[in-house]
Amino acid sequence: MRIAELSRRSGIPVPTIKYYLREGLLPPGELSSRNQASYDEGHIRRLRLVRALLEIGRLPIATIKSVLSELDTPEPNLHHAMGRALRGSIASEPGPEGDREVETLIERRGWSVSPEAPARRAVADVIAAMHQLGWDSMLAQIDGYAEIADRAARLDMEVLARHSEPDEIVYSAVVGTILGDALIAGLRRLAQENASAQMYRRDGEPTPAATRECR
Amino acid sequence: MRIAELSRRSGIPVPTIKYYLREGLLPPGELSSRNQASYDEGHIRRLRLVRALLEIGRLPIATIKSVLSELDTPEPNLHHAMGRALRGSIASEPGPEGDREVETLIERRGWSVSPEAPARRAVADVIAAMHQLGWDSMLAQIDGYAEIADRAARLDMEVLARHSEPDEIVYSAVVGTILGDALIAGLRRLAQENASAQMYRRDGEPTPAATRECR
DNA sequence: GATAGTAGACAGCATCACTATCCATAGTTT
DNA sequence: AAACTATGGATAGTGATGCTGTCTACTATC
Structure with a gap:
C-alpha cells in the first residue's frame, strides 16, 4: 500500500508518518522507484505501537526510538531498554540518598537484579524524593509495595508465557511493561476510590480522612 | 527569608522560583514593601512538592497547578484531581472501545466508583490501545491486575491512616498516589527482572522467552 | 498529456519549561 | 549620604519537542 492508505488506515496524517520515517521510528517502505514506496501490515502495527507508547506510555520520541531499535535487535536486552524508558533516560547522579535502601530491599526480597539495572536508579530517585517530602510512612510500607510488584511481575510472566513466537514475545514484553504501567x-486509582468509599461507609461517623477523601 | 535564601535552600534557581510564582504554583511571599517579600518553610515544602510532581510524577506544570489548587481548597475532591493528573487531563472522546470492559470489571469486583471518575477513561484508553495492538492476553488477566491494584489501594489506605492532621492527609494522598505510581x-521493573531471571534458571534448557528476556 | 500522488529535503510552528534582561525601588555597606 | 547589591514585577527570549507545511523532482494513472 502507499503512504496515503497507510495514513488513512492508521489515522495518522501523512506528514507525521514522514516524520516518523525520518526519525527512524518506522522502517522505510520498499522502494519500487525513486518516489514510490510500498508499506505493509507491519507498518500499521508499528505505527499503532508508536502511538501507544507515545500517548499511553508518554514516552518521548527519542526514547521510543531506542526502545524500538532494541526491539529490532536479534538479541535485545529488554530490561535495560525498558528500564531506561521508565525514567526517560534521565540519569540523576548516583547520590546515596535512596541507593542503599534499594540495595537492602532487593537483598531482603532475595531478588536477583543486575547491578546496572536502570530501574534501581528510578526507585532510588523516588525514595529520595519521598524522604525529601517527609513522606516516610509510605517507605515504611515499601516491602508491602515490593510484594505487590512481585505479584504483578509473576502475572506478567504468566501473560508472556502464553506467547510462543520469539518476535511476539519481545513485542509483548514491551507492550506489557509500558502499557502495563498505565x-x-x-486500576489503582479506581481501587483507591473504592477503598476510600468503603472507609467512609464503614464507620458511622466519618473520619477526617474519609471526609477529605470522599468528597 | 528572602528569595535568594529560598533558592539556595531549595536548590532551585531564582528565575525558576519567580516563574512558579507567576504560574501560581507557589503562593506569593508576604510583602513587607513594594519589592520585598518574605518566604517561609511552607514555601520550601511546596517547592519540593512541585519538583517531585514534575520530575518523578512527570506532570506538566498546568496539571500540577490544578492539583495544587485542588489541594488548597477546603473541601478538595482529590480523586478527581488525581484522576486528571493520571492522563494529563487529555480527554479522548468516549469511544465504547474499552468503556464497556471497564464497566463490567468494576461491577465484577464490586467496586464503588463514581461514574465520572477520570480514571475510568484512563483505563478504558489503555484497554482500547491493547486491543488495537492485538495484546489481548494481558486483558485476559485483567482481573488479576485489578486484584493487585486492590491490594495496592488497601496498602495506600493503611499508609494514609497513619496520618491524622487533615492538611497532612491531603498532601499525603497526592504524594502517595502520584509518586506511588512511579x-x-x-519496583515492578525490578521484580520483572528477577522473575525472568528465575524463569531462566529454573529449567536447564532455557525457553525462547527466557533467552530473549534474560539477555 | 493532464492530473494527482509521492519521496525526500527543508523550513516553520505551537507548546512547554524555563532563563535573561530590565526597571524602579529597597535594604546594606561604607 | 553615597555606592552597591538584592528584590518584585514585567516582558522578552531560548532550547527542546512533536509535529506541520511547502517545495521539487519525479511517477503512476486516468
Whole structure:
C-alpha cells in the first residue's frame, strides 16, 4: 500500500508518518522507484505501537526510538531498554540518598537484579524524593509495595508465557511493561476510590480522612 | 527569608522560583514593601512538592497547578484531581472501545466508583490501545491486575491512616498516589527482572522467552 | 498529456519549561 | 549620604519537542 492508505488506515496524517520515517521510528517502505514506496501490515502495527507508547506510555520520541531499535535487535536486552524508558533516560547522579535502601530491599526480597539495572536508579530517585517530602510512612510500607510488584511481575510472566513466537514475545514484553504501567496506575486509582468509599461507609461517623477523601 | 535564601535552600534557581510564582504554583511571599517579600518553610515544602510532581510524577506544570489548587481548597475532591493528573487531563472522546470492559470489571469486583471518575477513561484508553495492538492476553488477566491494584489501594489506605492532621492527609494522598505510581512501576521493573531471571534458571534448557528476556 | 500522488529535503510552528534582561525601588555597606 | 547589591514585577527570549507545511523532482494513472 502507499503512504496515503497507510495514513488513512492508521489515522495518522501523512506528514507525521514522514516524520516518523525520518526519525527512524518506522522502517522505510520498499522502494519500487525513486518516489514510490510500498508499506505493509507491519507498518500499521508499528505505527499503532508508536502511538501507544507515545500517548499511553508518554514516552518521548527519542526514547521510543531506542526502545524500538532494541526491539529490532536479534538479541535485545529488554530490561535495560525498558528500564531506561521508565525514567526517560534521565540519569540523576548516583547520590546515596535512596541507593542503599534499594540495595537492602532487593537483598531482603532475595531478588536477583543486575547491578546496572536502570530501574534501581528510578526507585532510588523516588525514595529520595519521598524522604525529601517527609513522606516516610509510605517507605515504611515499601516491602508491602515490593510484594505487590512481585505479584504483578509473576502475572506478567504468566501473560508472556502464553506467547510462543520469539518476535511476539519481545513485542509483548514491551507492550506489557509500558502499557502495563498505565493500566496498573489506572486500576489503582479506581481501587483507591473504592477503598476510600468503603472507609467512609464503614464507620458511622466519618473520619477526617474519609471526609477529605470522599468528597 | 528572602528569595535568594529560598533558592539556595531549595536548590532551585531564582528565575525558576519567580516563574512558579507567576504560574501560581507557589503562593506569593508576604510583602513587607513594594519589592520585598518574605518566604517561609511552607514555601520550601511546596517547592519540593512541585519538583517531585514534575520530575518523578512527570506532570506538566498546568496539571500540577490544578492539583495544587485542588489541594488548597477546603473541601478538595482529590480523586478527581488525581484522576486528571493520571492522563494529563487529555480527554479522548468516549469511544465504547474499552468503556464497556471497564464497566463490567468494576461491577465484577464490586467496586464503588463514581461514574465520572477520570480514571475510568484512563483505563478504558489503555484497554482500547491493547486491543488495537492485538495484546489481548494481558486483558485476559485483567482481573488479576485489578486484584493487585486492590491490594495496592488497601496498602495506600493503611499508609494514609497513619496520618491524622487533615492538611497532612491531603498532601499525603497526592504524594502517595502520584509518586506511588512511579514507585510501583520501578519496583515492578525490578521484580520483572528477577522473575525472568528465575524463569531462566529454573529449567536447564532455557525457553525462547527466557533467552530473549534474560539477555 | 493532464492530473494527482509521492519521496525526500527543508523550513516553520505551537507548546512547554524555563532563563535573561530590565526597571524602579529597597535594604546594606561604607 | 553615597555606592552597591538584592528584590518584585514585567516582558522578552531560548532550547527542546512533536509535529506541520511547502517545495521539487519525479511517477503512476486516468
